[in-house]
Amino acid sequence: MVTGAAQPQPESATTAATVSPAEPHRGASATRRGSRVVVVGGGPGGYEAALVARQLGSDVTLVERRGVGGAAVLTDVVPSKTLIATAEWLTLVESADELGIRIAGSATPAGAPTPDVEPAVFDVDLGAVNERVRALAEQQSNDIAGRLEREGIRIIHGTGRLSAPDTVVAEERTPGSGPGREHRLDADVVLVSTGVSPRVLPTAVPDGERILTWTQVYNLTAMPERLVVVGSGVTGAEFAGAFAALGADVVLVSSRDRVLPGNDADAAELIEDVFCRRGMTVMANSRAVSATRHGDEVVVELQDGRSVTGSHCLMAVGGVPNTAGLGLHDAGVELTPSGHVLVDRVSRTTTRGIYAAGDVTGVFPLASVAATQGRVAMWHALGDAVSPLDTSRVPATVFTSPEIATVGIGEAEAAARGARVVTVPLPRNPRAKMLDVREGFIKLIAREGDGTILGGVVVGPRASELIYPITLAVANRRTADQLANSMTIYPSLSGSIAEAARQLHEPLHS
Numbered sequence: 001m002v003t004g005a006a007q008p009q010p011e012s013a014t015t016a017a018t019v020s021p022a023e024p025h026r027g028a029s030a031t032r033r034g035s036r037v038v039v040v041g042g043g044p045g046g047y048e049a050a051l052v053a054r055q056l057g058s059d060v061t062l063v064e065r066r067g068v069g070g071a072a073v074l075t076d077v078v079p080s081k082t083l084i085a086t087a088e089w090l091t092l093v094e095s096a097d098e099l100g101i102r103i104a105g106s107a108t109p110a111g112a113p114t115p116d117v118e119p120a121v122f123d124v125d126l127g128a129v130n131e132r133v134r135a136l137a138e139q140q141s142n143d144i145a146g147r148l149e150r151e152g153i154r155i156i157h158g159t160g161r162l163s164a165p166d167t168v169v170a171e172e173r174t175p176g177s178g179p180g181r182e183h184r185l186d187a188d189v190v191l192v193s194t195g196v197s198p199r200v201l202p203t204a205v206p207d208g209e210r211i212l213t214w215t216q217v218y219n220l221t222a223m224p225e226r227l228v229v230v231g232s233g234v235t236g237a238e239f240a241g242a243f244a245a246l247g248a249d250v251v252l253v254s255s256r257d258r259v260l261p262g263n264d265a266d267a268a269e270l271i272e273d274v275f276c277r278r279g280m281t282v283m284a285n286s287r288a289v290s291a292t293r294h295g296d297e298v299v300v301e302l303q304d305g306r307s308v309t310g311s312h313c314l315m316a317v318g319g320v321p322n323t324a325g326l327g328l329h330d331a332g333v334e335l336t337p338s339g340h341v342l343v344d345r346v347s348r349t350t351t352r353g354i355y356a357a358g359d360v361t362g363v364f365p366l367a368s369v370a371a372t373q374g375r376v377a378m379w380h381a382l383g384d385a386v387s388p389l390d391t392s393r394v395p396a397t398v399f400t401s402p403e404i405a406t407v408g409i410g411e412a413e414a415a416a417r418g419a420r421v422v423t424v425p426l427p428r429n430p431r432a433k434m435l436d437v438r439e440g441f442i443k444l445i446a447r448e449g450d451g452t453i454l455g456g457v458v459v460g461p462r463a464s465e466l467i468y469p470i471t472l473a474v475a476n477r478r479t480a481d482q483l484a485n486s487m488t489i490y491p492s493l494s495g496s497i498a499e500a501a502r503q504l505h506e507p508l509h510s
């Protein structure tokens with residue numbers, strides 16, 4: 001019998017005790033030791049949950065059909081950010097000349113005419129880059145699997161489904177030899193964390209060679225001559241930027257009037273500008289209706305009758321939740337109109353004892369959120385202290401060059417709430433000048449009156465790191481004055497965060 005902690009109440013706040021997850025939890029003796037927990041899907045949502053459940057004394061089985069670490073480690077976050085690391089290196093090299101670095105033998109005494117030497121050009125061996133990417137992902141997956149096994153978590157390499165609300169059937173994966181052995185796993189708590197798969201348009205079916213999903217780009221052994229990227233969301237923008245930096249001729253087909261439609265408008269405009277300056281073609285208001293292979297070419301037809309031809313096409317048109325065949329309907333688990341699993345802020349589904357975490361819930365498709373949802377699910381299910389998920393404080397980064405990092409409310413909401421917005425351009429910052437940083441900004445949003453920081457945007461190198469002090473301020477309801485009065489290093493890019501905060505100061509007499 002399933003013994004979940006409380007009646008599910010999707011969309012509502014939890015009934016459990018509320019403390020910050022950073023505070024010590026109650027002792028495991030207060031929790032349901034010895035519970036049988038089955039996790040289906042081994043991405044960050046699943047494996048982080050498994051670790052918490054084990055820590056709380058449960059008997060834990062994790063069923064994963066592909067590889068531990070999930071899509072996050074094997075096809076999405078880890079490989080894309082590793083590829084981007086190579087692209088970033090090439091972007092840095094663009095500044096070499098400005099910084100006084102010359103090709104060996106071409107430096108001249110001061111004042112002498114510079115000899116006519118071609119700027120350094122690097123060829124990227126995409127086969128070698130991708131080999132490194134795949135090896136790193138595989139290694140990370142093995143590291144996580146090793147950790148889980150050391151903690152005493154049982155891993156079944158196979159496909160899981162619910163045969164009843166308290167039973168998971170796992171069919172073991174036996175490569176090349178028909179159906180594998182079936183395990184019937186009785187569970188007190190089930191966590192569904194099966195992620196999403198790339199959305200496939202029936203008129204643009206990937207062949208894995210020239211029409212690709214984002215999971216297939218790591219099989220390329222040679223640089224695409226002309227890559228058409230369809231979709232200008234985060235995935236499309238990151239790959240378009242990376243491949244342009246790696247030396248491919250890139251066309252970005254965007255169905256909207258600008259790239260990154262869900263992001264800060266100033267940041268998106270800046271990135272689109274950078275893309276165009278680097279030679280990328282950005283086609284706005286261009287919805288792709290099909291992608292067809294003709295020998296070594298791919299023709300992408302657009303809704304307005306135009307077409308664009310490339311050597312390769314990357315479809316980055318979003319994902320669909322992996323719920324098919326899981327037995328969710330029969331188990332009474334409700335889905336949202338978009339097909340995601342309906343959960344509340346402690347990850348409960350509509351069936352007692354069944355929880356869900358990560359992209360399959362569609363709550364906020366980030367690895368960090370998946371992991372948090374998974375942990376929260378186990379804290380709740382197993383009776384430990386728990387805070388419901390708060391998506392208003394989640395930081396996110398688009399790993400373009402420059403990076404775009406955001407946290408808290410955006411400008412539209414700021415306007416609606418009458419909040420104050422200050423933007424400080426990064427190129428004015430002394431450290432930025434030294435580093436030849438030519439674009440970027442810090443934007444802070446603060447509540448009128450008491451100056452509480454409500455949100456922020458950083459566009460610049462390593463914005464993913466620079467956003468942290470702003471995240472701390474948003475998460476802990478700190479004020480602009482508190483941010484301004486925390487000293488920064490001189491010279492440092494974070495000095496501009498303090499500068500923006502100083503500009504938000506409201507004098508006592510005002």
Ligand SMILES: Cc1cc2nc3c(=O)[nH]c(=O)nc-3n(C[C@H](O)[C@H](O)[C@H](O)COP(=O)(O)OP(=O)(O)OC[C@H]3O[C@@H](n4cnc5c(N)ncnc54)[C@H](O)[C@@H]3O)c2cc1C
Pocket residue numbers: 040041042043044045046063064065066067069070071072073075076077080081158159160161193194195196214235322326357358359360364365366367368369370399
């Ligand atoms: C290109 C790309 C780049 C990204 N970059 C970032 C980033 O930089 N930072 C970030 O925070 N997020 C990033 N994301 C989002 C991130 O990948 C997801 O939010 C994260 O993977 C979600 O984790 P998850 O645990 O929900 O699922 P996943 O990581 O998708 O794992 C789900 C697992 O479940 C398995 N599974 C599915 N069905 C079954 C079944 N029936 N039985 C057994 N196993 C099953 C799958 O094989 C998979 O391994 C990126 C996404 C993409 C597409």
Ligand SMILES: NC(=O)c1ccc[n+]([C@@H]2O[C@H](COP(=O)([O-])OP(=O)(O)OC[C@H]3O[C@@H](n4cnc5c(N)ncnc54)[C@H](O)[C@@H]3O)[C@@H](O)[C@H]2O)c1
Pocket residue numbers: 230231232233234235236238253254255256261286287288289316317318319364365366396397398399
């Ligand atoms: N750095 C990161 O953290 C990172 C990176 C990648 C993805 N993600 C996560 O994954 C989620 C999904 O991102 P995504 O970019 O894969 O999907 P998405 O759904 O956000 O974007 C897909 C884009 O494709 C467009 N599109 C759809 N059909 C089209 C067509 N026929 N022609 C042209 N354009 C079309 C859509 O309008 C949309 O803008 C994001 O919300 C993000 O949370 C995160």
